[in-house]
Amino acid sequence: MAVLVTGALGCIGAWTVYHLLQEHETVVSLDVAEGGHRLDYLLTPEDRAQVQFIKGDISHYDTVAAVFQNYGITQVIHLAALQVPFCRADPVKGAQVNVVGTVNIFEAARQHAVSHVAYASSVAVYGAPDDYDQTTLADDAPLLPRTLYGVYKQADEGIARVYWLENKVSSTALRPHTVYGVGRDQGLTSDPTKAMLAAAAGKPFHINFGGRILMQAASDTALQFIEAARRSLGGAYAFTMGGDPVTVADIVREIRHVVPGADITHAENSLPFPEAFDDSPLRSSFKVYSTPLAAGIADTIARFQELLAAGKISA
Numbered sequence: 001m002a003v004l005v006t007g008a009l010g011c012i013g014a015w016t017v018y019h020l021l022q023e024h025e026t027v028v029s030l031d032v033a034e035g036g037h038r039l040d041y042l043l044t045p046e047d048r049a050q051v052q053f054i055k056g057d058i059s060h061y062d063t064v065a066a067v068f069q070n071y072g073i074t075q076v077i078h079l080a081a082l083q084v085p086f087c088r089a090d091p092v093k094g095a096q097v098n099v100v101g102t103v104n105i106f107e108a109a110r111q112h113a114v115s116h117v118a119y120a121s122s123v124a125v126y127g128a129p130d131d132y133d134q135t136t137l138a139d140d141a142p143l144l145p146r147t148l149y150g151v152y153k154q155a156d157e158g159i160a161r162v163y164w165l166e167n168k169v170s171s172t173a174l175r176p177h178t179v180y181g182v183g184r185d186q187g188l189t190s191d192p193t194k195a196m197l198a199a200a201a202g203k204p205f206h207i208n209f210g211g212r213i214l215m216q217a218a219s220d221t222a223l224q225f226i227e228a229a230r231r232s233l234g235g236a237y238a239f240t241m242g243g244d245p246v247t248v249a250d251i252v253r254e255i256r257h258v259v260p261g262a263d264i265t266h267a268e269n270s271l272p273f274p275e276a277f278d279d280s281p282l283r284s285s286f287k288v289y290s291t292p293l294a295a296g297i298a299d300t301i302a303r304f305q306e307l308l309a310a311g312k313i314s315a
Contacts, residue, residue, distance in 0.1 A: 002026045002228070004073045006058055006105065007080030009036035011183035016077055018042040021050060028052045028071045031080065038183035041307055055276050058101035064068040064183050068112040077229045078105045078119035079120055079289065083187040087149040098152035106163045113159035118229035121157055121173040121238055124150030128272045136276040139240050173238040175226070180217030182303045189202025189271065192251050195264045196297060201253050201302035201315030204263035212245040214277070217296040220289035237274040242279025243290060254297045
């Protein structure tokens, strides 16, 4: 079996590759970038040598199809995407990568008899908290995205539904909220991780938002995608990842618990996403991975301290 991971050089992608290698899977990476500093945080040179790296743009169908054909892909974890700031800066490129790229993955899967795809959606498909009467949203709450990134992710879910209806290519989408951990250095919600790195390095940091959020460890999120890729539910499903909402002030306190006196501050404005989701559908369908926040923050800071000491990362 060969597992294709698109966006493998990103944060969740790097953790996905790490866990797949721990389970001795054959891993094929497709990413537009080269090198991959996030993989360097997690993998040894020997680990990297086991991965087949292909540099390519998922918005080009021939590139995607060639990977399926040449490497005998049997499972797909599709994570490649441009995040909110990049979609806002270049909407056309954002649509090419996030929408056309997803069509290309599903079409290549169909053409090469791969019957199931796991892929990343996002809580950005939902509206702002004041768009809803309830504070805890169900998976089937109205999708009211307020960013182009969210619109693109909503389109991806529609693409997946049509590929099931017309071609019986099943899929499972996961909608993470605020992913944190080693390697999370880009995107709207990367500030809590940057604060952990700053604390590990003895530097000040200001988190540019406050309010209540759901924190999901990158390692857990990767394991959830692997779980989603291994078992089809016989349809096109989208699950919002849950957990217990915490305030950004709580996160700062946990960081200071690990690094007493850490100079971490935060703004008061909330993120434009609902703060709580009912994850019972996910829990009833799959094993759910959820590291307690205190343990996750402590582990992340410890990893950052090791990487700083080894000169592999800079604050």
